[in-house]
Amino acid sequence: MNGPAALASNKSRMLRSTTAEQIKRLILLRGLHPGDPIPTETELCEELGVSRSSVREAIRTLATLDIVEVRHGTGTVVGQMSLAPLVETLVFRGVLSPGDDLAALREVVDLRRSLDLALTDDVVKAHSGHEDEEIPRLVAAMQASAENGKAFLYEDRQFHTRLLAPLTNQLAGQLVAAFWDIHTAVLPRLDLALPADLRQTAKAHSDMYAAARSGNHEAYRKAVIDHYEPLLRMLNSRSDATRSQASRD
Amino acid sequence: MNGPAALASNKSRMLRSTTAEQIKRLILLRGLHPGDPIPTETELCEELGVSRSSVREAIRTLATLDIVEVRHGTGTVVGQMSLAPLVETLVFRGVLSPGDDLAALREVVDLRRSLDLALTDDVVKAHSGHEDEEIPRLVAAMQASAENGKAFLYEDRQFHTRLLAPLTNQLAGQLVAAFWDIHTAVLPRLDLALPADLRQTAKAHSDMYAAARSGNHEAYRKAVIDHYEPLLRMLNSRSDATRSQASRD
DNA sequence: CTTCATTTGTTCGTATGTATC
DNA sequence: CGATACATACGAACAAATGAA
Secondary structure, eight states: OOHHHHHHHHHHHHHHHHHHHHHHHHHHHTTOOTTOEEOOHHHHHHHHTOOHHHHHHHHHHHHHTTSEEEETTTEEEEOOOOSHHHHHHHHHHHHHOTTTHHHHHHHHHHHHHHHHHHTHHHHHHHHSSOOOSSHHHHHHHHHHHHHTTOOOHHHHHHHHHHHHTTOSOHHHHHHHHHHHHHHHHHGGGSOOOOHHHHHHHHHHHHHHHHHHHHTOHHHHHHHHHHHHHHHHHHHHHHHHHHHHHHHHO | OOHHHHHHHHHHHHHHHHHHHHHHHHHHHTTOOTTOBOOOHHHHHHHHTOOHHHHHHHHHHHHHTTSEEEETTTEEEEOOOOSHHHHHHHHHHHHHOTTTHHHHHHHHHHHHHHHHHHTHHHHHHHHSSOOOSSHHHHHHHHHHHHHTTOOOHHHHHHHHHHHHTTOSOHHHHHHHHHHHHHHHHHGGGSOOOOHHHHHHHHHHHHHHHHHHHHTOHHHHHHHHHHHHHHHHHHHHHHHHHHHHHHHHO
């Protein structure tokens, strides 16, 4: 029990954290890209010299980070490396403490607003002159829904995605989309379907695109502020209500 | 075999993706906070009715997201829900394609700059009037290192952390810190230790804090731009070099 | 449509290292 | 130092999903 034992004791310290690292290194060495298949669990056991359980935990770790994507019955492929782990962490943080969730949610919304404002120049530059065929349709759908007092989550998400799609900085668009996901995942507990707010939000989307198309930076910034105004107003009033309710307990 | 069997077959479909969800729900139901211990693996096996391996994989998933923290030989506690998973994903994405890493890194640096600029009002408001006892010392240390041609990663990180610490929006500070981690993790392959750039960076830090203390918004923005200028200049020249080298191959 | 091989998903039993008392 | 509780790792076996023959 000399060789294997020594090997095992050496590995035992690092093995847990290094099996995932070895798989990452394997992806880098072979130059694999998102969608490319990686070796099966059995093959990884042989190549890395560890048990299947260890390989499975390493793969689970990487799958959580969207570095690989596991497909039952088929195999495992290199993942998209999206910001999904960020979303999951912050959503859980947002719903963790019922007395504090509004503060956490407001931080997310604040950051969304700051990011949208910070990207003003890039967005205006990308859309001034180029007509997007999809965005006007989305804006019309949102305004129609607002008139009927209906929400328009899908169109909202699509609007922001397409607005930021042409940016050079892909990461910025993904981050804004991630914050959108967090905010709409945490939001459902508040019903913010005031018709007037819906109309204002729909109009703000329309104004944002119109300003971007016409190259008007200042109008874009104003439209972004209007876009978040109903939401922030509600978050502030709700958090006051929560505070007074908490102090009553 | 009615109750348990039906329960087991129901679970079997969802079990894989829901064991982690059940643990999260357990944390929420019991109102646990970061640092509080969660049940041992054995207890979780009984409460959730799944095997030890499944519990372990679920815990590994949550540990990767920093929703729980595993302490060998002691137990598992609720984690800090930091942005560590975001860092790990983006670091790997940054080093994934050797020809493209500079583009990915530049996106991170661009976003850092946009965020710092977007937080101008909050930072100035938080520091105008209040003296921070640590920041001047960090600034002095950075300037001393710059004169000696030495890098000052530790002081740099501390500076940005403390600068954003007093903000109401904790998430913003954590996001900036996460981007700092990504950028310095991907960076080492470029050696950017030009003495002139070091001095400019050190001076920019000094200017940022001085502007924030004196409440000068415009000076703060200018200092932030100066702060990133050497890095962005290097990234642009390096990416040009990479492109011409790639076209040569 | 069925059969079959491949691959991942789940479980159990066992052994070992490690922290705490 | 010993005892206990816990996490870590391994291997074998069977279940479920997928895709191809």
